Amino acid sequence: MLAILKYKAGNQTSVRRALDHLGIECAITNDPETIEKSCGIIFPGVGAAGQAMDELQAEGLDEVLKAQIWAEKPLLGICVGCQILLDYSQENDTTALGIVPGECRMFNPSWTDEDNRPIRVPHMGWNQVRLLQDNALFKGIDKNAEFYFVHSYYPAPAEEFVLGVTTYGRDFCSIHGRTGLWAVQFHPEKSGRPGLQLLKNFDTFCKEAGNA
Amino acid sequence: MLSKRIIPCLDVRAGKLTKGVKFVDNIDIGDPVESAKAYFEAGADEIVFYDITASHEQRGIFLDVVERVAEQIFIPFSVGGGINTLDDMRAVLLAGAEKVSVNSGAVKNPDIISEGAAAFGSQCVVLGMDVKRVEKTADIPSGFEVVIHGGRKPVGMDAIEWAKTGEALGAGEICLNSIDADGTKDGYDLELTRLVTKNVHIPVIASGGAGNPDHMADAFLEANASAALIASIVHYGEYSIKQIKEHIQGRGVKMRMVW
Numbered sequence: 001m002l003a004i005l006k007y008k009a010g011n012q013t014s015v016r017r018a019l020d021h022l023g024i025e026c027a028i029t030n031d032p033e034t035i036e037k038s039c040g041i042i043f044p045g046v047g048a049a050g051q052a053m054d055e056l057q058a059e060g061l062d063e064v065l066k067a068q069i070w071a072e073k074p075l076l077g078i079c080v081g082c083q084i085l086l087d088y089s090q091e092n093d094t095t096a097l098g099i100v101p102g103e104c105r106m107f108n109p110s111w112t113d114e115d116n117r118p119i120r121v122p123h124m125g126w127n128q129v130r131l132l133q134d135n136a137l138f139k140g141i142d143k144n145a146e147f148y149f150v151h152s153y154y155p156a157p158a159e160e161f162v163l164g165v166t167t168y169g170r171d172f173c174s175i176h177g178r179t180g181l182w183a184v185q186f187h188p189e190k191s192g193r194p195g196l197q198l199l200k201n202f203d204t205f206c207k208e209a210g211n212a
Numbered sequence: 213m214l215s216k217r218i219i220p221c222l223d224v225r226a227g228k229l230t231k232g233v234k235f236v237d238n239i240d241i242g243d244p245v246e247s248a249k250a251y252f253e254a255g256a257d258e259i260v261f262y263d264i265t266a267s268h269e270q271r272g273i274f275l276d277v278v279e280r281v282a283e284q285i286f287i288p289f290s291v292g293g294g295i296n297t298l299d300d301m302r303a304v305l306l307a308g309a310e311k312v313s314v315n316s317g318a319v320k321n322p323d324i325i326s327e328g329a330a331a332f333g334s335q336c337v338v339l340g341m342d343v344k345r346v347e348k349t350a351d352i353p354s355g356f357e358v359v360i361h362g363g364r365k366p367v368g369m370d371a372i373e374w375a376k377t378g379e380a381l382g383a384g385e386i387c388l389n390s391i392d393a394d395g396t397k398d399g400y401d402l403e404l405t406r407l408v409t410k411n412v413h414i415p416v417i418a419s420g421g422a423g424n425p426d427h428m429a430d431a432f433l434e435a436n437a438s439a440a441l442i443a444s445i446v447h448y449g450e451y452s453i454k455q456i457k458e459h460i461q462g463r464g465v466k467m468r469m470v471w
Contacts, residue, residue, distance in 0.1 A: 014308065017283050047333045109413050114213055117436060120415050122335055122384055125438065126215040126257055126468040146215060146468045148288060150335045150384075167213050190288050190310065192252070192471045 002203060003038035005065070005081075006030040008055040011046045011189075015078070015199075018189040022196060024203045032064045040206030041065070041073060044189075045080025049104065049153070050092025052080045062097055069099055074180045074206045076137075076199075082176070082183035083155055091153050100176060100183065102157030111169030119169040122152045129174050129186070131164045137175075137182055137201050145194035147186035149174075155185060180209060215468040216432045217257040217439035218456060219417065220446050222247060224293075225264040227273040233447045245280045251446075252285040255453040255471045259285070260313070260387075260441060263293030275307045282308020292340050292387075296320070301328050305336060313387055315340035316360035319367055319374075322381060329382030337385075338417075339378035343371040343404060344391045356404050363391035371404070372411050379412045386412065387441065389419035397423030397445070405435035417441050425451065425459035432465045 002019065004012045004026055012028045019026045026042075027034060035041060043065065045052050056062045069075055077085050084096040089104035096104070107121045126146040131138060154172040163182070166174035174185045182202070188195035223230040224244050233247040241247040248259050261281070263274045271294070278291055291304040292313030301312045301324075312332075318325050318339060328337045342363055348355040356371035375386055388408050390401035400418040409416045415438035418431040428440040445451055457467040 013306075014282070014310075017308065018286055021283070021286070046335075118413070120413055120438060122414070123214065124335065124385060124415050125217050127213065142470045145470045149214075150288075152334075190286060192287050194470070196286055 001038050002026040002040050002042055002206065003035045004028045004042045004044065005035070005061065007052075007059055007061055011044050011079075011187075014187075015042055015044050015189045018196060018199055019203075022200055022203070024199070030059055030061060035064055035068060039074070039210040040202065041068060041075045042202075043075060043077040043081035043085075045078065045082075045084065047080060048091055049080055049084050049089035049096065050094045052084055053094050053096060056084075056097075065097065066099065069181060072180065072209075074202070074209050075182070076202050077177075077183035078189070079151060079185060079187060082185050083153060085177070085183050086155060086157060089153060099181075100157050100161050102155065102161065102176070104153045105156050106153050107169065113169060122150055123154075123168045124150045126191075127166050127168065127174075127186075129164045129166055131175075132162060135163060135175070136179065136205050137184075137198050139201050141194045141197050141201075147174075147184075147188065147191040147195060149186045151185060155183065180205070213466050214438075215257070215466045216437070216460070217417075218255075218428065218453060218460075218467075219258045219260055219439050219441050220251050220256050220453075221260040221262060221419075221441050221443045223262045223264050223443075224274060224277060226270050227277055230264055231447060244277050245284060248281045248289070249284050251453065252287055255457065255468070256287065257468055258287060258439070259289040261289065261291045261293075261309075263291070265294075271303075275303055278304055278307040278309055290338055292338070296324070298324065298327050298331060301332065301336075305332055311336050311338050311385070313338040313340040315342065318378070319358060319360050319369070322377065325378055325381035325383050329384070334382045334384035337383050338387050339375070339383035339385070340387045340389070341371060341374060341378075342389050342391050343401075345401075345404075354407060356407065359391060363394075372407055375408045375412050379414050383414060385415045385417065385438075387417040387419055389441075390421060393421030394419075396421050399423060399427040400431045400435070400437075400440070402430060402435045405431055405437050409436040415439065425456045426463075428456065429460045429463040429465055432460070433463065
């Protein structure tokens, strides 16, 4: 069973709909015991980093999350959930979870795209992810596949945690972490078949990790 | 590199499409959920639902449609029509829409944009604008005026100023519909689209007038639109989404080709 972390700043329902569609057992929960029993955690997030951190801390979920990660429970952070795994976010000047070293920065609207036009912020729509190394999450996914992004801030983790990059004005990190602790800036639950495949791959990884 | 988006728009009345969608394979679909699913499979990048009646009694039926769509398609979709209050916004977002489009509701009460952005995030709030060409005056210096009620009622506001105000209030995107071009199939109003994209930093969806894939390519290449809204050109099976994307890609525009 996958646990979808329940807190006010999450888009838990759309993640659950995607998992339901895939026939993956899951629960939207903030109960530490249920989270502990799960074979993997999905940590979604929408809205602003500051508010998301406040909500997590108010429910004591920041500590639950940290304990699970130290215990090597597989985790998939999505969007704001990806950003606040870092130390800090420029959005609302937020001290974040500090699980992955690095910070989250705002897109600079003076950056220009390939046609020399200023980029529009938010970065909204479909874009590719270039992996820097093989990644179990992307098994069976076409390398030209695109994912749905919608964000004004981007993760900038320490270099050794950058797992893949996306180009918007310049290259930014769109997936970071390490094996079993993945944080994606895009929304797999809204990224068509490639996104569904990624969620399926995460579930497979969690089950295998649980059996190992 | 970010792809340009192709967005079919479906008009819904009392839980049914106002006009059945006929795909290239000639299957006629009147159910909005089924047709959304078909467009999802066919490679649409996003879908827009427009509630035509938005009468109180029929709102529930529409929300039920939104919920069923959310269970079956896994790309973003937005909902517009009859959104006048924060509660209207909340209802469609809770039902599973990714974004909500405010149009005349925002003209009457611009605060709904900032309130919606504060409550749900800017990425959820689309400012829908219906615009008509008029004579340039002191009040309408651009010669493009905002209209409501399907284009019947001018509101005395310059479209460019309204777009900038909408952005400042927190809209995450603008869906820009030309009443003059709508239904003509002669192409988008490129001058209008260019003026708006030049004056805001948020993404702009061109709407009204698409008759062939070149019209969309023009909106991307010549007017810097981020997305193109289409309706009859795909609903009546003239083109498939794939044909459209291949053609636009052939003109050097980045399109999402794997789905």
